[in-house]
Amino acid sequence: MKTFETLAIIPARGGSKGLPRKNILDLGGKPLIAWSIEAALSCPNITRVMVSTDDQEIADVSKAYGADVPFLRPPKLATDSTLLDHVLEHTLRTLEDVENYSPDILVEMYPTSPFRSQEMVRHVIEKVEKGYxxxxxxxxxxxxxxxLLQMDADGRVCAHAPMNRPTGRTSTFYRFYGLVMAFNRHASFCRHPVYLYKVDSPLHLIDIDTPEDLRLARRLLEKMPQEAAK
Structure with a gap:
């Protein structure tokens, strides 16, 4: 079986507003970002774990928990309007220029989702290894x-509007949730499909962005620490 160089990137800027300094606030006896670092380090499919941050304190904490932080992100890529795609592009370009390092698979893991399971991380990466x-x-x-109505560019109701389809009252759609995303940097857009890993556990879906989110996560940890740590 082919061996892949797989880089996990955890983006963690210092200027969060809804919950200041959230990435290094305590959750269950360790900084929030440590949960994602440890999840990545424990996955045998990942060969390198890196934190992308503009903040020296976050960098120091991340290194203490085993992540690689070879450089700080420039301030212009750490604003409220910064797109993650631009952060990843800068990270990969810098790694290639400075270290001549170019991974086959890139894994994104948001630090605000601490309760992802080990099985989830492994499963998502293995799907990419197998051809997705x-x-x-x-x-x-x-x-x-x-x-529900759909309209065209001229404001007219489209003939294929949902209300005109005999498909029932409800439909299920899927929205991206930033627990884990992996992609093969060399795969063809046309020839290779996309795989969706459905997450419906309330614990896994916790996203910490406000003080209320953090209080909820702490309460859940007190009630079921073993399940949350898996």
Whole structure:
């Protein structure tokens, strides 16, 4: 079986507003970002774990928990409007220029989702190793189709609007959820499919962005620490 060089990147800027310094706040006796670092380090499919940050304190904490932080992200790539794609592009370009390092598979793991399972991380990466161009975690969303309308560029109701289809009252769609996303940097867009890993566990879906989110996560840890740590 082919051996892949797989890089996990955990993006963690210092200027969070909803919950200041959230990436290094305590959760269950360790910084929030440590949960994602340890999840990545424990996955045998990942060969390198890196944190992308503009903040020296986050960098120091990340290194203490075993992540690689070879450089700091420039401030212009650490604003509220910065796109993650631009962060990843800068990271990969810098690694190639400075270290001549170019991974086959890139894995993205948001530090605000601490309760991803080890099985989830492994499963998503293995799908890419086996031929999928991209594999990502998603959350099911049930949409009531009654009363929905679609319009064309001229403001007219489209003939294929959902309300005109005899498909029932509700439909299930899937929205990207930033627990894990992996993609093969060499795969063809046309020839390789995308795999969706459905996540519906309330614990796994916790995303910490506000003080209320953090309090909820702490309460859940107190009630079921063993399950949360898996």
């Amino acid at each position: 161009r991209r594999a990502l975690t998603v959350r099911p969303i049930v949409v009531n189709r009654i009363g």
